[in-house]
Amino acid sequence: MGEIKDADSVGEVGNPVCGDLMYIYIKVKEENGKEIIDDISFQTFGCAAAIATSSMVTELAKGKPLDEALEITRGDVADSLDGLPPIKLHCSNLAADGLHDAIKKYREKNK
Amino acid sequence: MNDSKYVYLDNAATTPMDPRVIEEINKHFKENYGNSMSLHSVGQKAAQILVKSRETIASLINAERDEIFFTSSGTEADNIAIFGVTAKNKNRGNHIITSAIEHHAVGHPSEELEKKGFEVSVLPVDKGGLINISELEDSITKKTILISIMFANNEIGTIQPIKEIGEIAKKHDIIFHTDAVQAFGKIPIDVKKMNIDLLSASAHKLYGPKGVGMLYIKNKGVRKGWGKFIEPIMYGGGHEREMRPSTVNVPGIAGFARAAELAKEEMQSEMERHTKLRDRIIKWVTENIEDSYLNGHPTKRLPNNVNLGFKFIEGESIVLDLDMEGIATSTGSACSSKSLEPSHVLLAIGLKPEEAHGSLRVTLGRFTTEEDVDYLLRKLPPVIDRLRKMSPLKKGVKYMFADSSNEHHH
Numbered sequence: 001m002g003e004i005k006d007a008d009s010v011g012e013v014g015n016p017v018c019g020d021l022m023y024i025y026i027k028v029k030e031e032n033g034k035e036i037i038d039d040i041s042f043q044t045f046g047c048a049a050a051i052a053t054s055s056m057v058t059e060l061a062k063g064k065p066l067d068e069a070l071e072i073t074r075g076d077v078a079d080s081l082d083g084l085p086p087i088k089l090h091c092s093n094l095a096a097d098g099l100h101d102a103i104k105k106y107r108e109k110n111k
Numbered sequence: 112m113n114d115s116k117y118v119y120l121d122n123a124a125t126t127p128m129d130p131r132v133i134e135e136i137n138k139h140f141k142e143n144y145g146n147s148m149s150l151h152s153v154g155q156k157a158a159q160i161l162v163k164s165r166e167t168i169a170s171l172i173n174a175e176r177d178e179i180f181f182t183s184s185g186t187e188a189d190n191i192a193i194f195g196v197t198a199k200n201k202n203r204g205n206h207i208i209t210s211a212i213e214h215h216a217v218g219h220p221s222e223e224l225e226k227k228g229f230e231v232s233v234l235p236v237d238k239g240g241l242i243n244i245s246e247l248e249d250s251i252t253k254k255t256i257l258i259s260i261m262f263a264n265n266e267i268g269t270i271q272p273i274k275e276i277g278e279i280a281k282k283h284d285i286i287f288h289t290d291a292v293q294a295f296g297k298i299p300i301d302v303k304k305m306n307i308d309l310l311s312a313s314a315h316k317l318y319g320p321k322g323v324g325m326l327y328i329k330n331k332g333v334r335k336g337w338g339k340f341i342e343p344i345m346y347g348g349g350h351e352r353e354m355r356p357s358t359v360n361v362p363g364i365a366g367f368a369r370a371a372e373l374a375k376e377e378m379q380s381e382m383e384r385h386t387k388l389r390d391r392i393i394k395w396v397t398e399n400i401e402d403s404y405l406n407g408h409p410t411k412r413l414p415n416n417v418n419l420g421f422k423f424i425e426g427e428s429i430v431l432d433l434d435m436e437g438i439a440t441s442t443g444s445a446c447s448s449k450s451l452e453p454s455h456v457l458l459a460i461g462l463k464p465e466e467a468h469g470s471l472r473v474t475l476g477r478f479t480t481e482e483d484v485d486y487l488l489r490k491l492p493p494v495i496d497r498l499r500k501m502s503p504l505k506k507g508v509k510y511m512f513a514d515s516s517n518e519h520h521h
Contacts, residue, residue: 001501016465016504019425019444019453023503043503047427047444051501 001055004041009109011102013094020046022054024098026061028106034065042095049088050095053077057095066103072096118483121439122316122415122476123265123293128366129318129477135369136320139362147359148350157361164368168325171371172291172310173301180326180354181364185292185313186216188326189259191355192288192309193220195341196257197229200286203337204254206230210242210261211459212269216311217259217290218455230254239408240269240460248279257286262294262310266443266456266472267407268416270298277306286340292316292324296374297413298382302327308334309341314363318477319370323363328354377477385414385475388484392417392473395488400495406457406470415475418443421495423504425468432494438487443470465504 004025011024027039040062042054056077061069074096078084084093119127139160145153147161166176182188197207209221211233221231232250234242242260258280263270273289280287288309291300295312302310307329314323331352332341347356389412393405402422421429426442433440443454444467453467462470473487 016468017463019464019468021503043501045423045502045504046425048431050425051428 001043002041003043004039007041009102009106011098011100011105013098013101014046014050016045020044020050020094022046022050022094022098024054024057024095024102026099026102026106028066036063036065037061037069038063040099042098047088049084049093052081053084053093053095054098056080057099061099066106070100070103072099116437116486118438118479118486120473120475120479120483120487121441122479123268123472123474124441125315125321126318126476127478128320129370129373131373132319132366132369136362136366139365143361143365145361147361148348157359160361160365161359164364167368168312168371169327171296171300171375172327173303174327177331177352178302178327178329180328180351181359181367182324182326182351182355183322183357183360184324185290185311185316186324187355188311188313188324189214189216189288189290190220191326191344192311192341193217193224193257193259194344195354196286196288196309197224198344199340199342200256200337204252204256206232206252206254207257207259208232208234208247208250208255209259210234210236210271212236212240212264212267212456213259213261214265214290214292216292217261221259234260236269236459238461239411240264240267240456241408241411242271242276244272244275244279247276248283251279251283251285255283255285257288259288259290262289262291262300263298263413263416264407264456265293266454267418267460268293268413268474269408270294270411270413273307274305280308281306284336286334293413293416296371296378297415299378302329314367314370317367317370317374319367320363323360323367325367326354381477382414385479388475388479388481389414389417392484392488393419396491400492403495406460406462415479417473417475419471419473420462420466421469421471422466423469423502424495424498426470428498429469429471429494432498433487433490436490436494438490441472441474443472444468 007025008028009026013022014020023043025041028035029038040058044051044054060072074093077096143157145157147158165179169176169179225231286308290311292313296317310327312325315321332339334340343354350356404420406418406420426444430442443457453464457467
């Protein structure tokens with residue numbers, strides 16, 4: 001939890017007007033020719049579900065190669081939390097999108 | 112402080128029952144099982160308890176005994192008032208006036224009326240949550256038959272100028288209904304002096320049982336020049352003088368009466384005690400927690416209502432974190448509602464949606480102690496601090512709070 005000051009990329013998703021905003025910070029390293037998420041952290045403005053999904057996505061993605069991390073879906077995050085109430089599924093479960101955004105931005109930067 | 116302590120500070124949502132009320136209800140459950148409509152002595156005993164309860168409750172608002180009509184809830188009382196008056200008087204007019212901060216029990220019936228061809232004027236409120244009296248008068252037309260404005264708001268506790276509203280309604284010969292669910296038994300109400308024609312109240316906000324409410328109907332619904340001005344919304348037996356059929360909940364009503372009696376006895380001292388605790392919380396938090404502020408009116412508010420805003424964080428998280436510390440509160444954040452819209456009340460007093468998300472309502476009750484407030488003030492700052500550390504908004508230059516975020520960069 002918290003900001004990574006020298007992050008390689010920051011994913012951003014949501015909007016505070018609807019009550020959720022997330023930043024996902026990643027640090028990437030190369031290992032055996034693969035780019036791996038070495039460190040990952042979040043900052044979240046949102047309800048308990050939003051905080052829980054942010055925290056879960058950092059746990060799921062840590063140590064994973066970028067390609068694998070891109071395959072983490074909203075469903076994976078919700079399942080890892082043993083499900084979310086239906087009302088929370090669309091608004092709070094933004095964490096996977098935040099992670100994908102961070103990876104996308106990282107790749108654009110390092111083309 | 113005991114770790115297993117649970118501090119209940121959500122008394123605007125509902126209250127725990129007073130043990131004296133429970134005792135009263137239990138007595139009636141055991142002894143008075145009769146149907147108040149039955150001719151035999153068990154039934155008649157129940158009927159007598161009803162009469163006595165009506166009398167006790169009427170005395171709390173300076174009403175007459177037979178002007179009290181029992182219902183199953185405050186919501187039901189609001190529905191009878193709104194649909195009962197408009198259905199009965201649709202030939203007289205099709206316009207009603209209400210406010211932007213009504214409880215849904217008034218707001219949603221008004222929206223239903225609109226679908227059925229009624230015109231509804233929704234008065235805005237100022238920053239403190241007050242309607243403007245001249246705006247009220249200006250919105251009256253020849254077709255206006257009903258004004259429904261709440262006595263005190265459930266979220267921000269703002270107390271409306273009810274006497275002035277009553278005078279205007281009287282001057283223009285319009286029926287005046289007030290949802291007094293939050294105010295009843297907490298602050299003085301005089302239906303005669305305030306020219307109130309209809310008033311809704313509920314037992315469970317007053318240390319009484321859930322499932323019991325009442326509608327005060329002036330002069331039992333008869334008005335000079337109007338004849339009968341209200342009709343029932345349900346039909347069945349003749350209970351509650353044809354206004355609200357269904358076998359009467361005598362034990363619950365006896366509990367409601369006991370609750371009203373206790374509220375009357377303790378009103379003055381409780382108002383003073385709550386006001387002190389309320390103002391202590393407001394002062395301490397706004398002085399000691401950065402970027403916090405009071406929502407609603409500083410003085411024209413219920414003695415037991417505190418509504419605070421915390422920038423950069425979200426109310427549901429505050430409520431759940433406080434719950435883990437053993438403190439019950441509530442929020443107007445969208446995340447706590449099924450609609451995903453932040454509170455219409457907080458938006459009506461001019462808060463931005465992202466500000467409304469960061470609201471925390473603390474409502475005191477009869478069983479709230481000075482120590483409970485100490486406990487809240489000790490547990491709240493670390494909760495706010497933790498959530499702010501987690502929040503990306505403090506540096507969110509592009510979204511909001513531009514003035515306080517200049518020192519940060521992204």
